[in-house]
Amino acid sequence: YSHHLNRIYVDMLCNFSIRFNWDSSKLAGQPMYVRATTVFSDLAQAEKRVERCFQHAHESSNAMNLSPAVIKNVLRSSREMGTQDVYYCGRPDLADSWYSVLVRLSKPTEHAYHFVCKNSCSSGINRRAIDIIFTLEDAIVGARACSCPRRDILRDEGDIKNKVKTKKPLxxxxxxxxxxxxxxxxxxxxxxxxxxxxxxxxxxxxxxxxxxxxxxxxxxxxxxxxxxxxxxxxxxxxxx
Ligand SMILES: [Zn+2]
CATH class of the missing domain: 1.10.287 (Helix Hairpins)
Known part of the structure; x- marks a missing residue:
């Protein structure tokens, strides 16, 4: 990890842990949801969805019985696939539906992730710089996401896109x-x-x-x- 660049340098399939802190005393033990969304750093690319390269996505879809939201996401939680409290969001058939990993945490803690593509993959990321946006969401958003997932995912992802867009608005x-x-x-x-x-x-x-x-x-x-x-x-x- 480079503090100077605020950038993680990590090999594909290699776990890295992120510590999430919040004032849990104010939430009376209520769980929080951490959403990790991968986006392109460059403003000119910010509207494009980050997805896996053809080769790696193809290997996963052949090898395991995974959902399309898992297969297409360059980022994965390092918890075993199918574990409770880890959700993969994003619809491959909707170009503006971005891929994210949502993790339910009952208290401030570390969570490990890994990438399943490299920056150098020739399709997919294709040498473009990427950022991970972590958003801490409370249980109310989580509950809404369950009752009407498509609308909420689109709205949340729209918010993230706006954040990316407003980084350097001028x-x-x-x-x-x-x-x-x-x-x-x-x-x-x-x-x-x-x-x-x-x-x-x-x-x-x-x-x-x-x-x-x-x-x-x-x-x-x-x-x-x-x-x-x-x-x-x-x-x-x-x-x-
Ligand atoms: Zn790849």
């Missing part, structure tokens, strides 16, 4: 996202989240009687970006 490259109509829509929703946050920050600054010039410039810039992207959608939808 650097969204219009030319790059312009190539794909789905990409533009996702970029717009990411920018809208940033705009709402900026507007809230502005209200707070006004309340504290602080200057808002810098934040005003940001808001104007964001609005212009959103407008630009929206107009590119209109042009595509109604060709002259």
């Amino acid at each position: 650097k969204v490259d219009k030319q790059e996202t312009d190539m794909d109509i789905v990409g533009v829509r996702a970029a717009i929703s990411g920018l809208r989240v940033s705009l709402t946050m900026m507007e809230q920050a502005r209200t707070y600054k006004l309340m504290m009687q602080k200057h808002t010039e810098a934040i005003d410039r940001c808001i104007t810039h964001l609005k212009a970006l959103i407008e630009n992207l929206e107009s590119s959608l209109t042009v595509k939808a109604n060709p002259p």
Whole structure:
């Protein structure tokens, strides 16, 4: 593990443990769910789903009786397959359904994972840098996920996509996202989240009687970006 890069370097099939901490005294012993979702680090790739290469996915689907959500996910819990409290999410048939591993933890503890593909796999990850996003979810989200899994998975994954999009909202490259109509829509929703946050920050600054010039410039810039992207959608939808 490199502290300098905040990056794990690990071989395929080699277990690595992550410690999850939360203040369990405030939750009265209620279990928590940790969702691990693998995403591409690069903003230009952020909308693409990380999935296993053809070769490794093919080997697993032949060798074992695994669900498609397990076969396609590059990340696995190191607990034995079929163990209670480990759930694999994601629908291969829906391009915007991302793969994640959901683990139920009854108290703050370590959990081990391993990768079942390499960065160098020629399809799948294909040498692109990846991040793992860990989200701590409470039992309410877990219960909802059980009653209507598809809607909740899509919503949660949409949230993660927005987070990835808003990492560097001002650097969204219009030319790059312009190539794909789905990409533009996702970029717009990411920018809208940033705009709402900026507007809230502005209200707070006004309340504290602080200057808002810098934040005003940001808001104007964001609005212009959103407008630009929206107009590119209109042009595509109604060709002259
Ligand atoms: Zn592979």
